[in-house]
Amino acid sequence: SDIYKETISEFLKQIVSTAFSGQELTEEQTQQKLAALLEEKSATVKDKFAEAEISYPLIKAGGQWKIVSLDTETVRIMSANFTNVQDEINQSLEEMETSQTQPEQEAPQASADGKIDMSNDKFTIHYKQHRVTTDFAGAPCLLVYYDYSNNGSSASSAMVDVNLQAYQNGNLLEPAIPESDDEAIDQFMTEVQPGQAVTVCQAFTLQDESDVTLQAGEAFSFGGGTVVSQVLKIK
Structure with missing residues (x-):
């Protein structure tokens, strides 16, 4: 440090x-x-x-x-x-x-169709679908699927590049372990080559059947960077 x-x-x-x-x-x-x-x-x-x-x-x-x-x-x-x-x-x-005049930071934005869809020099992500299933303990969990493309010059993964968070009732949802295997979850951690695109999945615990707000941005971005959001209907 x-x-x-x-x-x-x-x-x-x-x-x-x-x-x-x-x-x-x-x-x-x-x-x-x-x-x-x-x-x-x-x-x-x-x-x-x-x-x-x-x-x-x-x-x-x-x-x-x-x-x-x-x-x-x-x-x-x-x-x-x-x-x-x-x-x-x-x-x-x-x-x-507070002491200097700074350029106005870019506010969180949603795409025209209300879905997470963002692209930068490192990656492109696009929301595909979501579904509710159960985790290893039998509790409900949310699976979020999105396409991830590596726009960089070296091998990388969605886990390294993308910061996807889910909120319900104003609370940050914890990662979940789905009961059933899913290849897309493995793809989230798998390195892909520049120019390659894969479908990945991230799983989150659910508190109830209320709406879930997704926020996506670049991992390890100073000053927050660009953030896109999307509301998912659970019930």
Whole structure:
């Protein structure tokens, strides 16, 4: 996390300086600048290590045990505490907005047909359908199916690129483990090559039969990024 903080702090300083000088950087130049700073800081900032014991929900499919969902602690460890650093940076940016005039952030938006449909340089997602089934304990759960296309230049997956959340009665719904196997759930975690498209599925617990609001955006996006939403009828 110290490496991330040092890198992004210096990066923001250089970007602001560049902007005030009237110079415009391409996306590739910006990425190269950030990569160079990360390499520099990783060589000068002392490493820190952490250990954690995490229990994972598993399901047996095709004769193999598979991890069904990753919790926030896993994401924090695998990203070298990047999520905590992201929260700190977002807070800092919000504080900056009180003293400077910032461009208006893009508001959450829905497509013309009211369905989740968004595309950027990394991916394209499009809602297909949803259905209610039961989880491994017999409780109702929601399955959300959507098409995912990898628009990037390297192999990736919906689990890495997409942040899809479901809300019911104002509460964030937890991931669920469906009772029956579904290939689309495996596709959610499977890496696909650039230009490839697959149908994926994410499962959520249900509290009752009231409407569910989906919100989709880019995972690990500073400042929130573009968010699209859709309301699903359960009953």
